[in-house]
Structures are given as structure tokens and as C-alpha cells.
Amino acid sequence: MVDADSTQDKVRIIHVGLGGWGGDWEKNAIPPVTEVERVAIVDAHEPTLRAAQKTLGLPDEVCFTSLTEAAKAVPAEGVVVTAPMTFHVPVALEALDAGLHVLVEKPFAGTVAEARTAVERAEELGLVLQVSQNYRFYPGAQTARRLIAEGAVGDLSVVHVDFRRWDHDEPAGTYRHYQFPHPLIYDMAIHHFDLLRMTTGREAVSVYAKVTDPPWSRYTEEASAVLVVELEGGLVCSYRGSWVSRAPQTAWDGEWVFDGADGYLTLTGRGDDGPADDEVRLGLRGRAAEPVELPTMELWGRSAGLRQFARAVRGGAAPDVTGRSNLGSVALMEAAARSAASGRVEQVERTGGTSA
Numbered sequence: 001m002v003d004a005d006s007t008q009d010k011v012r013i014i015h016v017g018l019g020g021w022g023g024d025w026e027k028n029a030i031p032p033v034t035e036v037e038r039v040a041i042v043d044a045h046e047p048t049l050r051a052a053q054k055t056l057g058l059p060d061e062v063c064f065t066s067l068t069e070a071a072k073a074v075p076a077e078g079v080v081v082t083a084p085m086t087f088h089v090p091v092a093l094e095a096l097d098a099g100l101h102v103l104v105e106k107p108f109a110g111t112v113a114e115a116r117t118a119v120e121r122a123e124e125l126g127l128v129l130q131v132s133q134n135y136r137f138y139p140g141a142q143t144a145r146r147l148i149a150e151g152a153v154g155d156l157s158v159v160h161v162d163f164r165r166w167d168h169d170e171p172a173g174t175y176r177h178y179q180f181p182h183p184l185i186y187d188m189a190i191h192h193f194d195l196l197r198m199t200t201g202r203e204a205v206s207v208y209a210k211v212t213d214p215p216w217s218r219y220t221e222e223a224s225a226v227l228v229v230e231l232e233g234g235l236v237c238s239y240r241g242s243w244v245s246r247a248p249q250t251a252w253d254g255e256w257v258f259d260g261a262d263g264y265l266t267l268t269g270r271g272d273d274g275p276a277d278d279e280v281r282l283g284l285r286g287r288a289a290e291p292v293e294l295p296t297m298e299l300w301g302r303s304a305g306l307r308q309f310a311r312a313v314r315g316g317a318a319p320d321v322t323g324r325s326n327l328g329s330v331a332l333m334e335a336a337a338r339s340a341a342s343g344r345v346e347q348v349e350r351t352g353g354t355s356a
């Protein structure tokens with residue numbers, strides 16, 4: 001039995017992509033995970049690499065502008081990829097071909113076809129490929145999933161999700177979020193799509209997305225939309241998401257209502273300060289909703305996923321979100337983006353993924 005806490009048994013990881021979110025991984029997500037040791041950093045942009053090197057106080061020998069160079073120079077077992085989405089699969093393939101296990105940020109890829117290339121390569125090589133869907137690892141989302149699976153509200157009749165943020169105070173042309181591809185659907189709604197599969201245990205079948213951007217939006221592509229998602233068994237989810245909302249702001253999870261035959265469940269959470277903002281309420285047979293006690297979690301969010309990664313690399317259980325199981329979330333995201341452009345209902349590719 002491996003003692004995951006002893007230094008020599010730590011999983012040695014190379015961290016690729018030290019931009020805004022990668023820096024936050026270094027500060028907040030990696031340090032609590034005793035099962036890993038970050039042994040090298042990689043950023044393709046030299047000034048970003050050097051800035052990260054300085055912040056982290058690292059010697060030149062462990063800082064690289066190429067993953068292949070890093071993998072040759074520093075013995076490692078895994079890679080954490082926090083580069084932007086377009087680089088996820090190329091970097092994942094580079095890592096897998098170097099014999100390294102991969103944990104990659106969301107969104108895994110822009111298309112199922114691209115994501116599948118990495119899934120298949122990992123399976124051929126027998127390496128772990130995991131996607132960091134960090135919103136799953138919060139007590140609110142996990143409790144909602146458990147209660148729904150236990151039938152606490154009976155058969156679901158409909159799910160409603162609202163996400164509202166005001167992210168519109170930067171001058172046009174200077175703020176990179178305004179140029180993101182599909183800033184609502186790729187960058188944000190992917191979290192909610194993944195939670196929808198997780199909490200209901202159902203795969204999406206079709207989606208209609210109506211973009212609702214106001215004429216003054218500074219975003220190049222959709223920053224707000226209303227979606228209708230049909231899931232297996234005819235269950236419908238209404239989803240309203242916006243980066244340009246003046247209405248009361250939601251937590252990152254958004255605000256969820258799971259309406260069932262015997263009652264309803266509400267969920268919100270994934271606040272900026274950890275699980276303390278999570279809240280689940282249960283209202284049964286017309287009675288007012290009562291808060292549900294949530295479990296305490298030693299690690300949550302990205303750190304909880306990273307711990308699963310380390311344990312899977314050491315031969316333990318597969319992580320909750322493998323590359324393959326995440327294909328269903330990518331498929332819904334891809335179809336939603338297609339619908340936003342086509343104005344039609346789009347079928348969601350059936351990937352054979354599971355929503356567990």
C-alpha cells in the first residue's frame with residue numbers, strides 16, 4: 001500500500017500555463033494537496049514564465065517554454081494543463097506522448113471530435129486523462145445529486161438555472177474576455193452543463209439557444225442567452241445565463257430549482273470563499289423549503305479533483321471526471337454554440353459518456 005503522504009510517493013507534476021488562472025492554481029489549488037509535488041512549470045510566453053518563476057522563487061532548471069523540453073529535463077509523472085482551451089488537446093497529446101498522465105482545465109475542447117483524440121490516445125497508452133470540472137467538488141452540488149438520486153423530490157418535472165453577472169466595466173477592445181470565443185457557452189455555461197448532467201444523472205439530447213445580447217454589449221460573441229435543454233427521458237432544463245446582467249448577481253453555480261413530483265430542491269454555491277457559500281434547500285409537498293445540512297469537505301473544488309488525479313495515477317480509483325465521461329458536457333456545449341449561431345434546435349451528439 002502506497003503512503004501518499006510521504007514525500008517520495010508524491011506524484012510529480014509539471015504545470016503548463018501560468019497565466020491568470022494558472023497562477024491561482026499555484027497559490028490556492030495545488031498547495032493543499034499533499035499527494036502531489038509540482039516539479040516544473042511551463043509557459044509558452046517567456047515574460048509570463050519569468051514572472052511566475054519570480055513569484056514562485058524557482059530556479060532556471062525547472063522553468064521551460066516547452067512541455068517536451070520540461071519532460072526531458074525533469075522526471076515527472078503527470079501534467080496539469082491550465083492553458084486556454086484551444087491548447088488543451090494539443091498539450092494533452094504532447095504530455096501523453098511523453099508518457100505523462102494529464103489533468104486538464106475546462107472546457108476540455110471545443111468539439112467532441114477533438115476531445116476524443118486525447119481520450120483515445122490516453123486509453124491506448126493506459127494513462128489517466130482527467131478534466132477539472134471543479135464546480136462538482138462542492139458540498140451543495142454533491143448533496144443535490146445525492147438527494148435527487150435518492151428520490152427526495154420524486155420524479156423531476158423541470159430544472160431551472162439562472163446565472164447572472166455584470167462583467168462589463170472594462171473599455172471595449174482592452175479586455176480579453178470580450179474577445180473570448182463563446183464567452184457564455186464555452187467559458188461559463190460549460191460548468192452548468194456539467195453540473196446538470198451530474199445532478200440529474202441524465203445526458204442532454206437537444207438544445208436551443210437564443211442569444212439575448214443587448215446592442216451595447218462589448219463582447220464579440222454571445223455574453224447572454226436563454227437556452228432550452230432537453231435531457232434523456234424528456235426532462236427539460238431552462239437555462240438563463242448572462243455576463244451583462246444588472247439584476248442581483250448569483251454565485252458561480254447560479255441559482256437552481258429542481259422541481260419534482262413530491263417537492264423541490266434549490267441549489268446555489270461555488271462562492272469565491274469556498275464551500276461556505278453553498279446552500280441547498282428542500283421543500284416538500286407545499287411546505288416552505290428548509291436548508292439541508294451540507295457535509296464538510298477537507299478539500300474542495302480544484303484541489304479535490306487534483307487529489308483524485310494523484311490517487312488515480314497511483315493506481316487508485318478512476319477520477320469522477322475522466323476525459324471520456326466529460327464528452328457529454330463537451331457535446332452539450334458544442335451543440336449549444338451551434339444553436340446560438342444557427343437559431344435552430346440542435347441535437348446533442350451521443351457520446352456514450354456517463355454523467356456519474
Ligand SMILES: NC(=O)c1ccc[n+]([C@@H]2O[C@H](COP(=O)([O-])OP(=O)(O)OC[C@H]3O[C@@H](n4cnc5c(N)ncnc54)[C@H](O)[C@@H]3O)[C@@H](O)[C@H]2O)c1
Nearest residue numbers: 017019020021022043044045048082083084085087105106
Ligand atoms: N474552472 C474555473 O473555475 C476556471 C476559472 C478561470 C479559468 N479557467 C480555465 O483556465 C484556463 C486558463 O485560463 P486563464 O484565464 O489563466 O488564461 P490566460 O490566457 O490568462 O493564461 C493561459 C497561459 O497559458 C499559456 N499558454 C498558452 N499555450 C501554451 C502552450 N502550448 N504551452 C504552454 N503555455 C501555454 C499562455 O502563455 C498563458 O500564460 C482556461 O481553460 C480557462 O477556461 C477555469
